[in-house]
Structures are given as C-alpha cells and as structure tokens.
Amino acid sequence: MELFGVIAATLTTISFLPQTLKTIKDKDTSGISLGMYSIFTTGVFCWTIYGFIIGDLPIIIANVVTFIFALTILVMKLKYK
Amino acid sequence: MELFGVIAATLTTISFLPQTLKTIKDKDTSGISLGMYSIFTTGVFCWTIYGFIIGDLPIIIANVVTFIFALTILVMKLKYK
Numbered sequence A, B: 001m002e003l004f005g006v007i008a009a010t011l012t013t014i015s016f017l018p019q020t021l022k023t024i025k026d027k028d029t030s031g032i033s034l035g036m037y038s039i040f041t042t043g044v045f046c047w048t049i050y051g052f053i054i055g056d057l058p059i060i061i062a063n064v065v066t067f068i069f070a071l072t073i074l075v076m077k078l079k080y081k
Helices: A003-014 A016-026 A034-054 A057-079 B003-014 B016-026 B034-054 B057-079
Strands: none
Touching (some): A003 B034, A034 A057, B003 B057
C-alpha cells in the first residue's frame, strides 16, 4: 500500500475514535442514524472478511479496529434510544 | 475487486446516506462528533487521491460518493452547533 493509502486508511480508521468517546461520554445518540451504523458495521465486517480472502493485513487491521468502534456506537444507539 | 469486496464497499458507502438524510431532516447534530467528520472527510479525500494514483475506478467512485455524504454532514454540524 502506498503512503497516501496508508494515510487515508489511518485517517478513516481513527476518525471513529472521537465519535466513540463522545457517544460513551455524552450518551447523546438522538442525532446518530441507526440505519447508518447498522449498514456500516455490517459493511466493515464484510471488509474484514474480504481482507482475509485476499490476505491483506492492512485491510484486516484497519477494519477490525473500525469494527470495534462502529459496533460500540451501534450498541450505544440501541441502548440510549 | 472480488464480490465480497464489492459488497463491502457498497455497504460502507451507502451507509452514510441515512445519516445524511436524517441530519438534513432533523438538524440534530449535538450527538455527532465534529472530530470524527473532520478527520473522516479528510481521510476519504485522501482515499480518492489514492484511487487516482493507483488508477482504481471502484476506489475513486466509492470515495467520491462517501466524500459528498461526509462533507454534507460536516457542513450541517458546523451550521447547527
């Protein structure tokens, strides 16, 4: 993966950290879309499987990390509806 | 790109549509993280450039679409603070 790809993957992966921390802290999920996090979490799970299929470690790592963040936000959304 | 990759890319791309529509409709951005959408929009922009560098059309299309959604949410967050 080229440097620009590594920067891109790092940014899109770590971007979910501030949202996860904010949601855990504020428990404010009214503006968060259940549809988005249901579809997104499923999509990131598919990316992880795809990473295993093609044997690409950066894809696996980036998506496992994003999956943990997205699933946490999804669970908070379901918990604090 | 294999079928699983296409499914994964489609899901993670379209997932931002319900969030975008919800935010436009409700103007409720208190639970949305400015940090997330600042970093994420930048990251998706980098993914688009990376797509051009390696000449991968699916990466370009998926990220241009996601960029439009993410930028819309970011603008709404800045507008309805």
